[in-house]
Amino acid sequence: MKRLLGIVLAAAVSGAVLTSGTASAEPAPPRVTHGPCRYTETPDEPAARPVPLPPDPRHTPDRGQVDVAVLTSQGALPLRLDRAEAPCTAQSFLHLAVHGFFTRTTCHRLTAHPTLKVLQCGDPTATGEGGPGYRYHDELPTTLPPAPSDPTGQRRIYSRGLLAMANAGPDTNGSQFFVVYGDSTLLPNYTVFGTVGAAGLRTLDHVAAGGIQPDADTPPGTPPVDGKPVRTTDLQLVLPLCVRCAS
Incomplete structure (x- = not known):
C-alpha cells in the first residue's frame, strides 16, 4: 500500500559484493543523525531529489510556530508549523x-471519500512513491477528538485545516504530507504538525470542487473518490518565513 497516505516500504535486501581475493564487503550501514530525531538514511528508497539529512541538534527547536508561504498553481496555500x-x-x-x-x-x-477529504503532496515524482531518502520517528497526536461514528473508539477526527504527515507504517515519515479540507476520520497514526491558513482552505476547496481524474479501475458513471485531482496543483514555491528555520 502506498503512503496515505504513499511510499511502499521496500523489503530490505542484504548481500555481499565480490572483491578481489576471497573477502567480501558488506553494504555500508545507513547513516543516522546523532540527535533526538535520529533521521535515518534509506538506501533502498533513495531521495527523489538530492538532499542531505536534516540537522539534528541535541535540543530540537520545540517552541513557537513557523509560517511557510506556499504558492500553488491553484492559489495560495499558507502553512503554519507547530514546533x-x-x-x-x-x-x-x-x-x-x-x-x-x-x-x-x-x-x-486527492480524496473525496465521506470519511477522508485530503490533498496529498510532497513527492517530486508525483507517483506516491518518492521521498527524501531518509525516514524518522512518529510524533503522534494525543488530543484529537474521537470519531463518534467509530464503535471501537479508536479513530479520531482530523479536522478541516490540519497539516499532517503521510506514511507507510510506523516511523516511516519522509517528505509526503497531506492537508485536510474536510473533517476526516482516521486512526491517530499520522503526525499532525501544523495548520492551513484561511486562504489555503479556499484553495483546497477550489481544488476539491474540480473533482478527481477517473482511472482504468473507475466504474463507468461513478465519480472517483481517490486519485489525481482534475485541477492540477503544482507547488510553485515553498518558502519558510523565518531566519535560520532549520537550525
Missing part, C-alpha cells in the same frame, strides 16, 4: 523547504 507539537517533523519539513525539495512538485492525490 511544540511535532519538533522533529517541523525540523524536517523546514529543511526540505529551504533546500527546494518541494518546489516545482505536483500534489499527486
Whole structure:
C-alpha cells in the first residue's frame, strides 16, 4: 500500500559484493543523525531529489510556530508549523523547504471519500512513491477528538485545516504530507504538525470542487473518490518565513 497516505516500504535486501581475493564487503550501514530525531538514511528508497539529512541538534527547536508561504498553481496555500507539537517533523519539513525539495512538485492525490477529504503532496515524482531518502520517528497526536461514528473508539477526527504527515507504517515519515479540507476520520497514526491558513482552505476547496481524474479501475458513471485531482496543483514555491528555520 502506498503512503496515505504513499511510499511502499521496500523489503530490505542484504548481500555481499565480490572483491578481489576471497573477502567480501558488506553494504555500508545507513547513516543516522546523532540527535533526538535520529533521521535515518534509506538506501533502498533513495531521495527523489538530492538532499542531505536534516540537522539534528541535541535540543530540537520545540517552541513557537513557523509560517511557510506556499504558492500553488491553484492559489495560495499558507502553512503554519507547530514546533511544540511535532519538533522533529517541523525540523524536517523546514529543511526540505529551504533546500527546494518541494518546489516545482505536483500534489499527486486527492480524496473525496465521506470519511477522508485530503490533498496529498510532497513527492517530486508525483507517483506516491518518492521521498527524501531518509525516514524518522512518529510524533503522534494525543488530543484529537474521537470519531463518534467509530464503535471501537479508536479513530479520531482530523479536522478541516490540519497539516499532517503521510506514511507507510510506523516511523516511516519522509517528505509526503497531506492537508485536510474536510473533517476526516482516521486512526491517530499520522503526525499532525501544523495548520492551513484561511486562504489555503479556499484553495483546497477550489481544488476539491474540480473533482478527481477517473482511472482504468473507475466504474463507468461513478465519480472517483481517490486519485489525481482534475485541477492540477503544482507547488510553485515553498518558502519558510523565518531566519535560520532549520537550525
